[in-house]
Amino acid sequence: MKKILIALASVVAMTSAVEAKEWDTIRVGVDAPYPPFEFKAPDGTLTGFEIELGNEVCKEITGKECDWVIQAWDGIIPGLLARKYDMIFSSMSINEERAKRVLFSDAYYTTPSAFFAPNGNGFDAANAKDKRVGVQRATIQDTYVTEFLSSSEVVRYTTADDMVVDLKGGRLDAMFVDAPVGIDMLGDDAGISQSGGYVKEPIRIFGEGVGAAFRKRDTELEDAVTAALAKIKENGTYDVIMKKYFDFDIKL
Known part of the structure; x- marks a missing residue:
């Protein structure tokens, strides 16, 4: 019995050592x-x-x-x-x-999410029928526009960079991203600004x-x-x- 307990203790010690080492990096x-x-x-x-x-x-x-x-x-x-x-x-x-x-x-x-659109294009998230709205694929913003902007044409991107290029190039009416990301990526571009207020609800989507x-x-x-x-x-x-x-x- 003593040998069995010693053997079990050794296994536990070896397992703990492996688990600890796993997070060296x-x-x-x-x-x-x-x-x-x-x-x-x-x-x-x-x-x-x-x-x-x-x-x-x-x-x-x-x-x-x-x-x-x-x-x-x-x-x-x-x-x-x-x-x-x-x-x-x-x-x-x-x-x-x-x-x-x-x-x-x-x-x-x-942080909240926000829509960004070219100045003067009249984009309104509450009435976005047939508007082209960019989102990054599989994000909470994607989930939100899919559910709440069903009359819009949702354009999904792998990277936010590509989405900004299309927004600046006039191929999108708006994009929907984390607010700080939109502010940072658009920088001093005077032709594009935030459209509407911050979006943080519903909690089931935005967490x-x-x-x-x-x-x-x-x-x-x-x-x-x-x-x-x-x-x-x-x-x-x-x-x-x-x-x-x-x-x-x-x-x-």
Whole structure:
């Protein structure tokens, strides 16, 4: 009996060691470019609010920055489930539909969505019949316009960059994105501006904030990330990073 207990203890110890070693480096899936949250600097390196915040989270857990894996948004959850990376840290809103497939950390920021349209084109989301509205495929914005702008022609894009090109080129009447993303990507373009107010409801679509996503069984990693985020908020690191990219508070 004693030998059996010793053997079982050894197995438990070996399993724990493997699980601990698994997170020596955290591979993180991200959809880029999606400024100001994630984009490439002129030298080709990834940067942005979530890249800096994610690196601080990874350093809290492993002592090293994240190992970033760029993944198109429409495949980002399948990529996680296929073990291409260990975590998604890429502006993923927490909602009921996604929570059926992945495990979420506590929310770490929240921003509204907004429509952006060329000045003078008369776009009105409340009366958008036959208008061409751009969204990024498989986003909460895609879900929203599919349900609430059913009389519009919804044009879906793999990247937000391509959508902005078509908006500026007159091939779209409007686009619907996270408000800070639209503001950042359009920059000083005086010919395009926000159309209407911020959109944050219904909660079942837009959720209650953005969180990191994990495979359902990776509860240990989720706990570690949630704890790291709490520490980074408490020690002021979060605020330092946030103020580099935003003029308003997005922290939850």
